Amino acid sequence: MTVTEIGALLKERFGEKILEVVDDERHGHVRVAADAWVAVATFLRDDPRTRMEMCHDVTAVDWIEHFDVVVHLYSLAKKHKVALKTKTPSRDDATCPSLTGVWPAADWHERETWDLMGVRFTGHPDLRRILLPEDWEGHPLRKDEGNPLEYHGIPGIAAIRGAEERLREEELAKKKQRAGGHPGPHPAVGSHPTDGVTPGVKP
Amino acid sequence: MSYFKELWDGIRTTAQGLRLTGGYLTKKGVYTIQYPEETLPIDKVTHRGIHEYDVDRCISCENCAKACPVDCIYIESAPDEKGKPSKGKAAIMTRFDIDYSKCLFCGLCVPPCPSECIQLGERYSLPGHTRDDMVVHFHEGGYPIQEKTEHAKSMIAEFRTENLYEKKRKERADRGIPTLRPAE
Amino acid sequence: MSATHPGSGGYIVPTRDVASEELVLNMGPQHPATHGVLRVAVKTDGEVVLDCEPMVGNIHRCKEKIAENVTYVQFMPYTDRLDYLAAMNNEECYARAAEKLLGLKLPERIEYLRVIFAEAGRISSHLMSIGTYGLDVGAITPFLYCFREREEANHLFEKISGGRMLYHYMRIGGVARDPDDAWIQRLLQFLDQVEEKMDEYNTLMTWNKLFQERTMNIGVLSREKALAFGITGPALRASGIDWDCRRDDPYGIYDRFKWEVPVADGKHGTLGDCWNRHYIRALEMKQSISIVRQAIDKMPKANPDELPPPESPHKPFLAKGVPRSLQAPKGAEVYVRSENPRGELAFYMVSDGGKSPYRVKVRGPSFCNIALLPEVTRGYLLSDLVAIIGSIDIVLGEVDR
């Protein structure tokens, strides 16, 4: 089935809950109202015409005002695919019903989306951070999330950049003082047993 | 009974495996080499190791730094008469550093270079004790380039006819920037 | 009162007569059998695993955030570092995703090169997983033998791309370098060598009784569970599901080749056990060899009109008309998947019309496959846990991204 046919099927069943059907050759998707999210997913899984057994991926996209939650579904028996999309109510209220009851596969994907994007899946049995440590603050994939300055004494990239520049300037100042003399090769050159050995040739 | 059968199966299949490995005792062929006394052959044209760079030919266009995904190339050139950083054939490089604690060895900095004065070479060992040891100062000579392309050779010829090598070297010496490259 | 646990090999595990206590064990993240920095918290009762929880994220590098800050071309070397044992396949998938997003068409020769390199990458990756699986269950020799062949693959890839592990060979709209005839000959020799040595690995591992005892009927993954948990790749086919997205949802030019998708039939062991997962990999390598041979046979010469030779050896081998600065149309989205050695890798890319992608999501097969670890380990012995993790064959670079 094509995305248009699946969309028509869903429209017939769910009426105005299906907001948009896009059958684009790049990425065909069906936009669903958030309150029908789980019902549409269950229908797609159980209906003999669609039989979407495999939940390939759950993710979210940050569109500043709101988040789009995107699910990619595949049917191995029918060999067709569709993507479902829904909006979260707003940026501050980033919630979406969880699909773990429909496909257990959604469990880790939703945890990851919560961890990195900060979309709260209501009804998820165990919504914890997965990739980042438990005490991490913020959700790094949000567009307004900057680089952290420090984490448990480990300097962040922003802090390292500043320090590097400072070190570099000190070093340059030192070099200027060393008048005339040839500084010699870089300290690393010639400090390893293989240095100076032509590769591939036995000495 | 099945106990003895399984036992026999275990002995039989293990003996087959032992015969196979035993066969290698008499076969000729060496599969291990003694590093670091011996090293593997490296393809001189394609190997992506530590960069090679020609400080005299660099025109300070910063194309390589822009192409780098991790921003690990730092470029500065001496000011010209107008006080702006010198660009083009007359550029005098005062800084060309690559930070190898960041470099991915991806080679994306090589194709955009208009004068083909940077390329990935065949060296791969750069041990050090600090992060600063990982920064190679190519403008001080660093690793001289081994020319691989016709275009590069023609550029060298052009530079020679215009005597740019001599000029630049003299100017760098005047400014106290050392050059490791031997005089030609 | 005693009970026999599945997979305890008939050992009687006391449940009431002897006082036993639950113990939480920590395996990893520095455990050699976890194939990287995976940490598994295992709840055990004696030697029996009651429950376990994989804790991932130790080498999380936020690749998806990096992708939003670099251009399309610059993200390519980062994809190597996802599944670092099959870098070619990651690159191929990302290149196809970016090309679809940007609307680029590929010349024939590039399409064939993509197939050749992806399949050669699969062979090299499976050599690694078969070898290290031997190591996991206590056989060191197959590991050494597999690495002998993988070394040749590394040489081949180094000769063409410059890297031994992180190749950065595929480029958006082309490849890094066009292989010459000598290289193709050497690749064919490599295929012959692997095909010949496949029997050795099978003698040493697959048909060895001791290996079978360690892996057969262990970690059984049923059809239903495999589907529900979104398992892909050899693990899915070992559970008896006939699905390979190269054949059933063909991408690139895979519909032009003839090969068989190996699917476990349950003749040996139980459907979906560790041994079947291992054996499917061994069979898949043979099919990959056949695909590479077919592709080399059919590969056309480069047509200079659509695929001009690069001006200098430094420049990549790109199709004509690939712009230097790539910009996708605003609002374009793609979801592209490919059959990686470990399952289906997919890239979801969204563009906002800028020079870098607006959002990139990597669906790593290992990430989905490891999520199922608690389901397949419950009730087996602690030593089987190692065998099960090895048979699922995860790469932590892809789990943690």
Ligand code: SF4
């Ligand atoms: S090889 Fe890649 S990472 Fe290294 S300096 Fe060049 S562009 Fe930057």
Ligand code: SF4
């Ligand atoms: S691209 Fe080449 S010429 Fe330009 S700054 Fe870099 S090395 Fe120098």
